[in-house]
Amino acid sequence: xxxxxxxxxxxxxxxxxxxxxxxxxxxxxxxxxxxxxxxxxxxxxxxxxxxxxxxxxxxxxxxxxxxxxxxxxxxxxxxxxxxxxxxxxxxxxxxxxxxxxxxxxxxxxxxxxxxxxxxxxxxxxxxxxxxxxxxxxxxxxxxxxxxxxxxxxxxxxxxxxxxxxxxxxxxxxxxxxxxxxxxxxxxxxxxxxxxxxxxxxxxxxxxxxxxxxxxxxxxxxxxxxxxxxxxxxxxxxxxxxxxxxxxxxxxxxxxxxxxxxxxxxxxxxxxxxxxxxxxxxxxxxxxxxxxxxxxxxxxx
Amino acid sequence: xxxxxxxxxxxxxxxxxxxxxxxxxxxxxxxxxxxxxxxxxxxxxxxxxxxxxxxxxxxxxxxxxxxxxxxxxxxxxxxxxxxxxxxxxxxxxxxxxxxxxxxxxxxxxxxxxxxxxxxxxxxxxxxxxxxxxxxxxxxxxxxxxxxxxxxxxxxxxxxxxxxxxxxxxxxxxxxxxxxxxxxxxxxxxxxxxxxxxxxxxxxxxxxxxxxxxxxxxxxxxxxxxxxxxxxxxxxxxxxxxxxxxxxxxxxxxxxxxxxx
Amino acid sequence: xxxxxxxxxxxxxxxxxxxxxxxxxxxxxxxxxxxxxxxxxxxxxxxxxxxxxxxxxxxxxxxxxxxxxxxxxxxxxxxxxxxxxxxxxxxxxxxxxxxxxxxxxxxxxxxxxxxxxxxxxxxxxxxxxxxxxxxxxxxxxxxxxxxxxxxxxxxxxxxxxxxxxxxxxxxxxxxxxxxxxxxxxxxxxxxxxxxxxxxxxxxxxxxxxxxxxxxxxxxxxxxxxxxxxxxxxxxxxxxxxxxxxxxxxxxxxxxxxxxxxxxxxxxxxxxxxxxxxxxxxxx
Numbered sequence: 001x002x003x004x005x006x007x008x009x010x011x012x013x014x015x016x017x018x019x020x021x022x023x024x025x026x027x028x029x030x031x032x033x034x035x036x037x038x039x040x041x042x043x044x045x046x047x048x049x050x051x052x053x054x055x056x057x058x059x060x061x062x063x064x065x066x067x068x069x070x071x072x073x074x075x076x077x078x079x080x081x082x083x084x085x086x087x088x089x090x091x092x093x094x095x096x097x098x099x100x101x102x103x104x105x106x107x108x109x110x111x112x113x114x115x116x117x118x119x120x121x122x123x124x125x126x127x128x129x130x131x132x133x134x135x136x137x138x139x140x141x142x143x144x145x146x147x148x149x150x151x152x153x154x155x156x157x158x159x160x161x162x163x164x165x166x167x168x169x170x171x172x173x174x175x176x177x178x179x180x181x182x183x184x185x186x187x188x189x190x191x192x193x194x195x196x197x198x199x200x201x202x203x204x205x206x207x208x209x210x211x212x213x214x215x216x217x218x219x220x221x222x223x224x225x226x227x228x229x230x231x232x233x234x235x236x237x238x239x240x241x242x243x244x245x246x247x248x249x250x251x252x253x254x255x256x257x258x259x260x261x262x263x264x265x266x267x268x269x270x271x272x273x274x275x276x277x278x279x280x281x282x283x284x285x286x287x288x289x290x291x292x293x294x295x296x297x298x299x300x
Numbered sequence: 301x302x303x304x305x306x307x308x309x310x311x312x313x314x315x316x317x318x319x320x321x322x323x324x325x326x327x328x329x330x331x332x333x334x335x336x337x338x339x340x341x342x343x344x345x346x347x348x349x350x351x352x353x354x355x356x357x358x359x360x361x362x363x364x365x366x367x368x369x370x371x372x373x374x375x376x377x378x379x380x381x382x383x384x385x386x387x388x389x390x391x392x393x394x395x396x397x398x399x400x401x402x403x404x405x406x407x408x409x410x411x412x413x414x415x416x417x418x419x420x421x422x423x424x425x426x427x428x429x430x431x432x433x434x435x436x437x438x439x440x441x442x443x444x445x446x447x448x449x450x451x452x453x454x455x456x457x458x459x460x461x462x463x464x465x466x467x468x469x470x471x472x473x474x475x476x477x478x479x480x481x482x483x484x485x486x487x488x489x490x491x492x493x494x495x496x497x498x499x500x501x502x503x504x505x506x507x508x509x510x511x512x513x514x515x516x517x518x519x520x521x522x523x524x525x526x527x528x529x530x531x532x533x534x535x536x537x538x539x540x541x542x543x544x545x546x547x548x549x550x551x552x553x554x555x556x557x558x559x560x
Numbered sequence: 561x562x563x564x565x566x567x568x569x570x571x572x573x574x575x576x577x578x579x580x581x582x583x584x585x586x587x588x589x590x591x592x593x594x595x596x597x598x599x600x601x602x603x604x605x606x607x608x609x610x611x612x613x614x615x616x617x618x619x620x621x622x623x624x625x626x627x628x629x630x631x632x633x634x635x636x637x638x639x640x641x642x643x644x645x646x647x648x649x650x651x652x653x654x655x656x657x658x659x660x661x662x663x664x665x666x667x668x669x670x671x672x673x674x675x676x677x678x679x680x681x682x683x684x685x686x687x688x689x690x691x692x693x694x695x696x697x698x699x700x701x702x703x704x705x706x707x708x709x710x711x712x713x714x715x716x717x718x719x720x721x722x723x724x725x726x727x728x729x730x731x732x733x734x735x736x737x738x739x740x741x742x743x744x745x746x747x748x749x750x751x752x753x754x755x756x757x758x759x760x761x762x763x764x765x766x767x768x769x770x771x772x773x774x775x776x777x778x779x780x781x782x783x784x785x786x787x788x789x790x791x792x793x794x795x796x797x798x799x800x801x802x803x804x805x806x807x808x809x810x811x812x813x814x815x816x817x818x819x820x821x822x823x824x825x826x827x828x829x830x831x832x833x834x835x836x837x838x839x840x841x842x843x
Binding site (some may be wrong): 360398406407416419466469470 | 749
C-alpha cells in the first residue's frame, strides 16, 4: 500500500491533548477532595479531644449530668472519666475473642484442608454472606438468643455474642488465606514424619502462619471496637464498672452515645472518640506491619 | 566502534548519539549512531539484556510512558526530529507489534483492526471502515480466515492468527515504519514462517525494524543487521556480509553461539 | 478412632457452626417477624405508616425501606466520582509512587473510623456547615446522611476497583499508546472496558455496606418516620428505627422491628450476593 492511502479524516489532536490534561487535573482534584474528610475528621477529634484527656479520664467512671453541667458552667474540665467504658469494652472484646478466635481458626483450617469440596464452597459462600450482615441485625439476633433466653436481661455476654459473630467470618477468611500461603512442602514434611494431625496444626501450621493469623485477628478486633448499634440492644450500658458478663455493661462507644444525648458532656465525647480512634488505628497499623512480614520466605 | 550504514537512498530514520538510561548512571543503550534503510528489513540482534528492545521502543517514544527513563540524543524520521512531533502523529507514522499477541479482548476482530481510528476518536464512514479492515486483513492474509467472523471477539483465534491481527491493526494507519519486538517468539514454527513471509512481502511498502533473539530469523529475512551488546551497537551492516564475515570478535562470538 | 480422625471430626464440627449461625439468624428473624406479618400481612412491606399509639397500632416498613434505599443510593452516587478518581490516581496515573501509597493509606484510614465517630463529626461539623450554606434549617436530613455515608463507603469502593484497574495488562495499554491514544483515551477505551465488571462489583459491594450503616445515619437523618419529601427533608432508615426503638419495644412493635430487620437482612444479602457473583464471573 502506498503511503498516505488512508481515508480522509478530520483530526483533533489539540482537543484530545487538552481533554487529556484536563482529566488529569480533575482526577487530582477529586483525589484531594477524597482525602479532605479524613484530615478534617482526625483533626477535629484530636483538637477537641485532647483537652479532656487527663489521668482521671482513664480511671474514673463517667460523671452524671449534674456534675458535668456545673463543671461546664465553671469552665472546668468535667470530672470523671470513662473507666467503666474502657473496662466494659475490654470485657466484651475478650469474651468475643475467646469465642470467635478458636472457632474461626478451626473453621478456616477446615476450609483450607478441604479445598474444592462442594460443602467447603457452600460454607465459604455462607461465610461471605455472614460477613455482609449489618451489625444491627446481629444485635437483634443476640437480643433474641441471649437477652431473651439465656441471661434474661441485657448483658455483656449478649454483646459479646453479637460481636463474635461479626468477628467470625473475618477470622475464617484470613486463616484460610494464611494457610494457603504456607508452602505445601512444610505441611507434607510434617506429615511425612508421622506427626499426628492435631500436632501438625498446633505445632506447625499455626506457628508458621502466626503473622497472618494475627493480622486477621487484630483487624477483626479493631472492627468491633467501635461498634455501637449491636451493643445498644444487648449490653445496654452501665454507669459502674462491671465484671459480670451476665449483667449490663458499659463500652466506650456506648458511652459516646450516652454523652451525645446529653448536651453537657460535649467535651467528653471528643476525648472518648479520640481514645477509641487511637486504639483502632494502633491495631490497624500493627496488623499492617505484621502482614508485611512473612514468616517464611521461599528460598530461590 | 560503531559503523554507520550509509545507503544510496535517503534513510528514513536516522539515529544520532542515542543513549537511554533507567537510573542515573546506568545505561541500557549507549551512544547509538545509525541510519535505517528505507523499505528494507533491519534486524536488531543480541543476547538478553543488550538493549535491543529499549532501542526499538525509542523510535515511537514508548519510553515516555515510564517517567524514570531518560533519553538523550536524537532520532530523525524523514529528517524531522521525532521529539518535536506530537506522539499522536509519530505513532501514526510508526506502528508497533509486540512480543505477545495482544488484541483488545473486549473488541471484535473488526474493531481491533480499526482500533487505531477508534482510540484516536476518528470517525469514519461505514464504507471507509470496511475498506480499511478488508485491506489490512488481506495484507496479513487473515481476510479469508476471518471474513465470516469479523464481529466476534478475537480471543478464539490461534496465537499466530492473533499476531497477524495485531499486525493488521498496526498497518491500518498505513505507517511508514513498522517496529516489531520479537513478534514470533511466542508462536509455533508454522505461524512464525507465515509471519516471516508477510514481512518479506511488506518490504516494498514499509520500512521494517525487527528485534529478534533468533539469529536464523535475522539471517533468513533481514537485509541489514545490527548486533548489540551491553547497550552498545557493536556492528551494523548488510546481513549477508555480517553473517559470513563479522568484523567484531563479539559479533563473531554471538553468531557462532559462544554466548547469548 | 485414631487421633487424626478425632481431629478431623472436631474441625468438621467447628465448620457446622457457620451453618448453625446462618440458619439460626434466618430462623430467628422469621420467627420474630411472624406476629407482625400475621397482623398486617405482606402489605407490611408497603405500608407507609408507623403509629405506636396503643389501641391503634399500625406499623409499616415503607418509610424505612425508602429511607435506606434513598440514602444508600445517593451515597453511592456521591462516592462514585471520588472513588473512581482515587482509583485512577493510585492504580494508573501515579502507580507505585510515594504519593499514591500515602493516598492509599489515608483512604484506608477512613475505613477504620467507627460509625459513631462519623456521626459525631457529621453532627458537630458537617451539620453546621450545611446550615450555614442555607440548605436546611436544622441540618438533618437525607442529604447530610447521604454525604456522611458516601465518605464512609469510599474506602470500600476504592480498594477493590484500584486492584482491578491495576490488573489490566500493560501490553494492552502499550498497544493502545502505540496506536497514538492519549492517556485519557487509554483509560476510557481500554482500561475501563477491561475492568468494568470488577469496578461495578466494587460499587455494588460498597452499596451493600451503606445499606447496613446505623449510627452515623441515625444521628443525621432526622428520624421522622415518613417517606422523605425532598433532598433536604428528614426521614428514617431501617437500621436507625431499629436502633432507636428496639430497647423498649415489646409485643407487636417488637415484632415489626424484627420484621424490618429481616427485610434489611434480605436486601443487604441480595445486594452483596450480586456483587460477589459479578466478581466471580470476572475472575
